[in-house]
Amino acid sequence: MTDQKNLLLAIVLSIVVLFVFQALFPNEPPPPPPPATDADGRPGPDAVPVPVLQVPADRSEALAESARFPVNPDGDRGRVAGSIALQGLRLDDLTLLGYRQEVGGSEEIVLLSPAGGPMPYFAEFGWVNAAGGVTEVPGPDSLWVAEDGRQLDAGEPVTFRWANDAGVVFRQTLELDENYLFRVTLSIANPTAEELAFHPFGFVRRDELPDLVGFYILHEGPLGVFNETLEEVDYDDLLDEPPQTFESTGGWIGITDKYWLTALVPDRTTSFRSRFSAPARPDGGERYQVDFLGPAMAVPAGGEATYATHFFAGAKEVDLLDGYRDELEIPLFDRAVDFGWFYPITKPLFYVLHWFSSLLGNVGLAILALTVCVRIALFPLANRSYAAMSRMKKVQPKMMEIRDRYKDDKQKMQQEVMELYRREKANPLSGCLPILLQIPIFFALYKVLFVTLETRHEPFYLWIRDLSAQDPTTIFNLFGLLPFTPPGFLMVGALPLIMGATMYLQQKLNPTPPDPMQARIMMALPFVFVFIFAPFPAGLVLYWAWNNLLSIAQQWVIMRRMDAKT
Numbered sequence: 133m134t135d136q137k138n139l140l141l142a143i144v145l146s147i148v149v150l151f152v153f154q155a156l157f158p159n160e161p162p163p164p165p166p167p168a169t170d171a172d173g174r175p176g177p178d179a180v181p182v183p184v185l186q187v188p189a190d191r192s193e194a195l196a197e198s199a200r201f202p203v204n205p206d207g208d209r210g211r212v213a214g215s216i217a218l219q220g221l222r223l224d225d226l227t228l229l230g231y232r233q234e235v236g237g238s239e240e241i242v243l244l245s246p247a248g249g250p251m252p253y254f255a256e257f258g259w260v261n262a263a264g265g266v267t268e269v270p271g272p273d274s275l276w277v278a279e280d281g282r283q284l285d286a287g288e289p290v291t292f293r294w295a296n297d298a299g300v301v302f303r304q305t306l307e308l309d310e311n312y313l314f315r316v317t318l319s320i321a322n323p324t325a326e327e328l329a330f331h332p333f334g335f336v337r338r339d340e341l342p343d344l345v346g347f348y349i350l351h352e353g354p355l356g357v358f359n360e361t362l363e364e365v366d367y368d369d370l371l372d373e374p375p376q377t378f379e380s381t382g383g384w385i386g387i388t389d390k391y392w393l394t395a396l397v398p399d400r401t402t403s404f405r406s407r408f409s410a411p412a413r414p415d416g417g418e419r420y421q422v423d424f425l426g427p428a429m430a431v432p433a434g435g436e437a438t439y440a441t442h443f444f445a446g447a448k449e450v451d452l453l454d455g456y457r458d459e460l461e462i463p464l465f466d467r468a469v470d471f472g473w474f475y476p477i478t479k480p481l482f483y484v485l486h487w488f489s490s491l492l493g494n495v496g497l498a499i500l501a502l503t504v505c506v507r508i509a510l511f512p513l514a515n516r517s518y519a520a521m522s523r524m525k526k527v528q529p530k531m532m533e534i535r536d537r538y539k540d541d542k543q544k545m546q547q548e549v550m551e552l553y554r555r556e557k558a559n560p561l562s563g564c565l566p567i568l569l570q571i572p573i574f575f576a577l578y579k580v581l582f583v584t585l586e587t588r589h590e591p592f593y594l595w596i597r598d599l600s601a602q603d604p605t606t607i608f609n610l611f612g613l614l615p616f617t618p619p620g621f622l623m624v625g626a627l628p629l630i631m632g633a634t635m636y637l638q639q640k641l642n643p644t645p646p647d648p649m650q651a652r653i654m655m656a657l658p659f660v661f662v663f664i665f666a667p668f669p670a671g672l673v674l675y676w677a678w679n680n681l682l683s684i685a686q687q688w689v690i691m692r693r694m695d696a697k698t
Contacts, residue, residue: 190249190250191242191245191246191249191250193249194245194246194247194248194249194250194252195215195225195246195249197246197248198217198218198219198220198246199217199218199219199275200215200216200217200218200225201215201216201218201278201283201284201290201292202214202215202282202283202284203215203216203225203226203283203284203285203308204283204284204285204286204308205283207229209285209286209287210229210285210286210308210310210311211228211229211230211310211311211312211446212226212227212228212229212243212308212312212445212446213226213227213229214226214227214244216284216306217246217254218275218276218277218278218292219272219273219274219275219276220256220270220271220272220273220274220276221256221257221258221270221274221276221292221294221304222246222247222254222255222256222272223244223254223255223256223314223443223445224244224245224246224247224252224253224254224255225244225245225246226242226243226244226445227240227241227242227243228240228241228242228243228312228392228446228447231391231447232589235589235591235597235598236597241392241447243392243394243445243446244394244445247339250340251338251339251340251342252337252338252339252340253336253337253338253339253342253394254336254337255334255335255336255337255394255396255443255445256272256334256335256337257304257316257318257332257333257334257441257443258270258271258302258304258318258332258333258334259302259318259320259330259331259332259333260330260331260333260425261329261330261331262329262330262331262428263428265328265329265330267296267298267300267328267330268296268297268298268300269296269302269330270294270296270302274294275294276292276293276294276304277292277293277294278290278291278292278293279291279292279293279303284306284308285308286308286309286310287307287308287309287310288307289305289306289307289315290305290306290307291303291304291305291306292304292305292306298324299323299324300320300321300322300323300324300328301320301321301323302318302319302320303317303318303319303320303321304316304317304318304319305317305319311446311452312444312445312446312447312452313442313443313444313446313456314442314443314444314445315440315441315442316334316440316441316442316443317438317439317440317441318332318438318439318440318441319436319437319438319439320431320436320437320438321435321436322431322432322433322434322435322436322437323434324433325433325434326433327430327431327432327433328430328431329428329429329430329431330428330429330431330437331425331426331427331428331429332425332426332429332439332441333423333424333425333426334396334398334423334424334441334443335396335421335422335423335424336386336387336394336395336396336421336422336423337419337420337421338387338419338420338421339413339417339418339419339420340417340418341367341418341420342389344367345390347582349470349472349578349579349582350390350470350582350583351364351366351388351470352367352388352389352390353365353366353367353370353387353388353420354367354370354385354386354387354408354420354422355385355386355387355388355468356378356383356384356385356386356406356408356422357380357383357384357385357462357463357464357465357467358378358379358380358383358385358406359378359380359381359382359383360382360383360463360464362464362467363376363378363408365408367420370408370409370410370420371410371418375407375408375409375410376407376408376409377405377406377407378405378406378407379403379404379405379406380403380404380406381400381401381402381403381404382400382461382463383398383400383404383406383462383463384396384397384398384462384463384465385406385408385422385423385424386422386444386468387420387422388448388468388470390583391447391448391585391588392446392447392448393444393445393446393447393448393468394443394444394445395443395444395445395465395468396422396423396424396441396442396443397441397442397443397444397460397462398424398426398441399426399439399440399441400460400461400462402426402427403427404424404425404426404427405424405425406422406423406424406425407421407422407423407424407425408421408422409421409422409423426439426441442460442462444456447585448468448469448584448585449585449586450466450469450482450486450584450585450586451486453465453466453468453469454466466479469583469584469585470579470583471579471583472579472583474572474575474576474579477572477573477576478576478579478580481502481573481576481577481580482580482584482586484502484505485498485499485502485577485580485587486498486586488501488502489586489590494590494591494592495586495587495590495592495599495671496590496591496592496593496596496599496671496674499577499599499671499674499675499678500674500678502577502675503675503678503679503682504682506570506573506679507679507682507683507686510570511686514683514686515686515690526556527552527553527556530552530556531549531552534548534549534552535549570679574672574675574676577671577672577675578668578669578672581599581600581669581671581672582600582669582672587599587600587669587671588600590671592670592671592674595611595626596627596670596674598670599669599670599671599674600669600670600671601669601670602623602625602666602667602668602669602670603623603625603626603627603628603666603670603673604625605625605626606618606622606623606624606625607624607625607626607629608622608623608624611625611626620667621663623666623667624662624663624666625666625670627670627673627674627677628662628663628665628666628668628673629662630677631661631662631665631673631676631677631680632658632659632661632662632665633658634677634680634681634684635657635658635661635680636655636658637680637684638680638683638684638687639654639655639657639658641684641687641688
């Protein structure tokens, strides 16, 4: 029995060490990229030449380098605003309306930015010649003309036109819905006397590595769904490996941040080839690209051909992604939110939390209500467990007598202790089962609070202004009374201290381990967990503290009923 306790204790301490190591030693940035080339030789977006651009001083100067077509310039006809570069017809200037960089701040989230400025991030669509074709196609320097409209607003499509010297007319019709989805219709009119063939393509390109959360439970970087399978690739893997290609019918490919997503959704009825790559930049900097290449499409003499695709650029709102998944039949589109291995628990848990939040008007209150639901679900099991622990509490004086009596005969001591357990119907591991059952719920809730946009910048009460971020206070400057900010590992706020206090009280209700060393280690765990939980989202610490209080109340009632010493 002692070996089992030691094993359980070793597991708990190992988990503690892993969390502390992750907090103190975050992931290192990736090494400089090696040259990247397309080894398979098939035509694709990388065949489009990329000009060498001088980096201007700021983003506004980069925007001024190209003629622009406005997107929702007044900000009242959609949830995004920005502009499209007519040179190359790039979607490279997009701001997400309603989302701020900081809690209470005024600066909105800038998602897409132009080439030539800081942190370029943009999308482009077009055509490349099929094998053997030599028709001039529009490239990154081609200047497009809007055939209709003065601005792109939600629900009002705009068509852009470019023609080559042979009279072949290329058109792109862009239509934005009321949220973040662009419908892109590529068409070609062929007035010549011979049949032409082209591949449609689309790509999203990002220069320089963005600011990453860098936590192992969250994927940031290229991802996609091909043949109903989710594929995720880290930025540093792209730098170290050759391009990764996939063939699929139906699916999507994109680049994800913690809360924001860009995604290309090719036509679901035809096959396409997708690729994750890190193309070489002329200046040697980092570049990351996801792209797709559609099937070769014949454009008959005097005829036309059309290819429709979609482009998502916006916030990863779960209900919105679910809606696009169902309406447009985009497979696993909701997996852009990194619900992880606990998806069967995490996704339903998100819906319950979201429902409580809409009902109560506060995510913090929703967490408290969710905790009560979890306690109710585990109530019968917890009752039996706490009853068994109360029996352990009652027999503890007899155990100490046996320990003192047979301290020189370990084997006899174990036999007498096991006989005592059998006679009193006590189980020393009885308190572990409710905790073990709550571990998946705990990690699932951690995932929900960490990765879902719906909890971002959501306040609770008093000093908690963002439940998705750590408690902003710290005891080491007396919660703001002293005029200095301690280093990150000393940011131990009031809420983690409350959680540690509830954990200590709960331990006082449990039987004391007979081994003095184990007892000292268990008494130190609340202090250790205060520092472990300090960098966690405040909503998660709130859940654990409230769960401890409910457990204490339940356990205290059961122990009083069984006349165990409290």
